[in-house]
Amino acid sequence: MAHLSPTDPAAAGNPGGCPIDHAAPARAQGCPVSPQAAEFDPFGDGYQQDPPDYVRWAREREPVFYSPKLGYWVVTRYDDIKAVFRDNHTFSPSIALEKITPTGPEANAVLASYGYAMNRTLVNEDEPAHMPRRRALMDPFTPEALKHHEPMVRRLTRDYVDRFIDDGRADLVDQMLWEVPLTVALHFLGVPEEDMDRLRAYSIAHTVNTWGRPKPEEQVAVAHAVGNFWQLAGNILDKMRRNPDAPGWMQYGIRKQKEFPDVVTDSYLHSMMMAGIVAAHETTANASANAIKLLLQHPEAWRELCEDPGLLPNAVEECLRHNGSVAAWRRLATRDTEIAGVAIPAGARLLIVSSSANHDERHFADADFFDIRRENASDQLTFGYGAHQCMGKNLARMEMQIFLEELTRRLPHLRLAEQQFTYVPNTSFRGPEHLWVEWDPAGNPERRDPGLLSRRQPVRIGEPSAHAISRRLLVASVTRAADGIARIRLESPDGKPLPRWTPGSHIDVECGDTGMSRQYSLCGDPADAGALEIAVLREDAGRGGSAWIHRHLRPGGSVRARGPRNHFRMDESASRLIFIAGGIGITPISAMARRARELGLDYQLHYSGRARGRMALLEELAPLHGERLHLHIGDEGRRNDFDALLARPDPGAQIYACGPERMLAALRQACAAWPEDALRVEHFHSTLATLDPSREHAFEAELKDSGIVVQVPAGQTLLAALRSANIDVQSDCEEGLCGSCEVRVIDGAIDHRDVVLTRGEREAGNRMMACCSRARGERIVLEL
Structure with missing residues (x-):
């Protein structure tokens, strides 16, 4: 492939040049940048139309690569991207709002003429400055504080749908999905509603200026719009200072400035005023347009939402996962480091493609399959993760739920019109510029059912929705x-x-x-x-x-x-597998044994039961497994001798067992000399999650990645306390059985009450189940 040599001006000391020292003898065979990496172009139509599919090759074969065209290292897999989000010291967010395409001197002069001085915000600020500001300004974003915005969002949505309900055709972006989130954003920030059209144009210009590639002839016009946006933000902020007790997040910040003048500064408020309008408005507008487009492209999912609005919260999560409004974020490496074994030098710029992470098969089974009942949809990284996770995520979720509720109830017969979808070219934020839909107004259900408009679906704010995803x-x-x-x-x-x-x-x-x-x-x-x-x-x-x-x-x-x-996964890399089932416990074990047979692994299957007539699946197990199947039938005088079977520990073997508690207890005893995590079991039920406040003690949980401390009262689970603090944690059974709510523990002794973790995992002390387990002492530190 063609590449820049170290003597080329574009390569020497330039992050856009090839990072490889071609003079090194070990690299004399040529540039190691692959042809696909060399051609990577986030401004091209392939990336703009479908970022996850565009980098599928990278997720599968080259998860971290250098892009000579962009001058960035590109990261594409879920675990790697989450690790980058988590470590905001090694991977600084300082370039998150940096212009990805430098502008020329004429455009820079225009910006200077407006006094443009955009500074650090919550999005791109390093520690130690970032977290004190985030803590000071976070309360209005908690689920409890957001509840009072719901009536306003419903009223606006209803008003805008009323305007086109009888037309039979509409561009939802122009006629609802842009202006409603903008109005909500203004209300939330405490901004007057005038100048909406100008704010809309300015918001687009800000996006193009920061994340796009404006042509030289466009840069001056963009700069004028951004400069006007900056001045308007300052003027509005001045008005707010004259009435600091009015409702709104900016007024809240002005009040906090009196308490913490060194933390909430004038320049910070001005920058947040401008950034807040874009953040609270544009990403929600794009996410909503993407969601409706996706649902209408999957008519069966749309129909199910129309029939069962209880599915809405998880449908929103799946839409954010499958086709969210945030395609990628940017980070700067502050030191020499590694990602997935690839050396990343200090000063390297990173494009972390979170939309690709959301399609990673290693985390999301059948990741390209759109499933509004997906059990881990809320693991999506569209909102980021850790200390810089989007503070407005729950406001966006609430708006999207209400938009979808209104449309599925009032226009269940909605369909996509024929159209070509276009996007404002940029690396990070995406949504269709137009979304044309059609319907037959004669079929509007409210014409037959006047009571339709009075019904409401409760909105779930800030809570993963595993309990509302049944099919x-x-x-x-x-x-x-x-x-x-x-x-x-x-x-x-x-x-x-x-x-x-x-x-x-x-x-x-x-x-x-x-x-x-x-x-x-x-x-x-x-x-x-x-x-x-x-x-x-x-x-x-x-x-x-x-x-x-x-x-x-x-x-x-x-x-x-x-x-x-699945919380009982089989290790397909084990050198030998021993499957042990008792009674109805054969159900998961049978599927594991089938898989081991298909892979040609070394395995044996031991199945115990009181009588042959009470043992399920026997007719299919025998022909599938032949001599590898060992039956232990009580009334035929054959019982499984665990001590004999497991007398000789095998370091490379894994034992998977499911059955009655008495059998599992005997197995644990027989495996005492085996490696700590050799035995994996699945339980049928547990009573360990029962909480008795009179016998518990309160403790505090420090969330290392988020920079906050959560108080957990004696009568509350850790899971509930985390959710009340605006921290997303998935859950399902909430009995300590399934493992959905696992959180990582950095420090502190754990009172384990689940039946999921192995002995070795408990002794390691680096994970716990938030639904039932607690801190043994007064404090615990979590990787959240």
């Missing part, structure tokens, strides 16, 4: 798997593929209107995308879920379920 499944068949065991095949009602799953996965089945939800491991073939299969043992002395399923599930009926999700 309706058709009961395709119910067959006898063994005495008292029903094998149930569940299919999509429309015949479309279901999400892919991996061995060890389970689904959560909702037991009608009983309020019960029970987890059942999947036991079919993971390659079968047409169905999910479970086997359920009827336990009349149990908690009621299995009895309900045996009574109510019949072929042709339906049931609601969440998932699949």
Whole structure:
């Protein structure tokens, strides 16, 4: 490939030149920048239309690469990008608002004529200045503080939809999705609503000026718009100072300035005034347009939202993951370091493509599949992560939920019009410039149902929505798997593929209107995308879920379920696998053994039961596994001798077990001499998560990445305390069973109450389940 040599002016000391010293003998074979890395162009149509797909090759083969055209190192995988966000000392945000395309002297002179002096903001400020300001200004962004904005957002949304509801055609960007978020942003900031048109133009200019590539002939016009924006922001701030007790975040900052004059300075408020309008407005407008476009491109998902608005919170998360408004962020390496084994020199500029992270198969199963019930959708990095995570994330979530609620209720028959989607070329923020939709006004449901407009869907502010992501499944068949065991095949009602799953996965089945939800491991073939299969043992002395399923599930009926999700993953790199199942515990183990067979791994399967007639799946296990299958049947005089089976520890082996608690306890004892994490188990139930305030003590949790300290009272879980502090933590069972709410622990002793972690993981003391586990002492430090 063509490349710059070290003697080229563009290469010497220039981050845009090739970073490799070609004079080094070890590198004499030529420039190691791959052809695809050399051609990477974030301003081209490929990146603008679909950033994650454009860098798919990098996620798969070259997750960290240098772009000579851009002069940046590009990072594309989830774990690497999250690590960069987490370490804001090594990876400074100081260039986040730097012009990615330097402007010429004429445009710079125009900016200077306006007194333009954009300074550090919450987005691009380093420590130690950043965190004191963030703490001082954060309270208005908490879920509790945001609640009083909801009526205003609903009223505005209703008013704007009223304007075009009977037209049959609209550009949602021009006629709603730009102006409503702008008005909400102005209300939140405390800005008067006049000059909306000018603010809109200025906001676009600011985006182009910072993240775009304006042509030389465009730069002067952009500079005038940015300069006017700067002066307008200053004038509005002066008005606010005359009425500091008025509502609004900027007035809140003015009041805080009196308390902390060295922290909240005049120049800081001016910069935040301008940056806040863009941040609170443009990203939400783009995210909303992207979400509606995505949903209308998936009519079945749109229809499901129309039928079940309870899915809205998680649908918003999945839209933000699959096609969010933030494509990438930028960071500056402050020292020599490494990312994924690639050496990154001090002073290197990084483009961290968060939209690519959101499509990383290593974190999101079947990542390109759009699934509004995805169980970990809120892991998306569209809002960033750590100390610089977007403070306005929950305001954006609230607006998007209300927009989608209004449109799905009033225009369920909405469809995309024929059009070509265009985007303002830039590296970081994206949304269609226009979004044309059509519908038949005669079919507007409010013409038949006057009470439609009075109904409201509760908005969930700031809480991951794992409890509102169930899907309706058709009961395709119910067959006898063994005495008292029903094998149930569940299919999509429309015949479309279901999400892919991996061995060890389970689904959560909702037991009608009983309020019960029970987890059942999947036991079919993971390659079968047409169905999910479970086997359920009827336990009349149990908690009621299995009895309900045996009574109510019949072929042709339906049931609601969440998932699949997997917290019992199989290590496919193990040198040997030992699978041990007892009774109905064969369900997850059978899928693991099937996978091991397909991969040609060294494995053996041990299955214990009281009687052959009570052991499920026997008919399929024998032909699949042959001599690798070992049956231990009580009434035939064959019992599994764990001490004999596990007498000789094997450092490279992994043991996976599921079954009754007594069996698992015996296994733990037999594995005492094995490596700490050799035994992996899945439990059926737990009572360890029960909280008794009279027996608990309060503690505080320092969140290292976010720079705040959260107080956890005796009567509150760590999970609840984190959510009240505007920190997103996923959860599901909230019984210490599933592992969804795991958080990393940096310091502090842990009172473990889950049944997820292995002995070695508990002893390591670097992770805990936020739903049930607590600090042993008065303080704990978390990697959040």
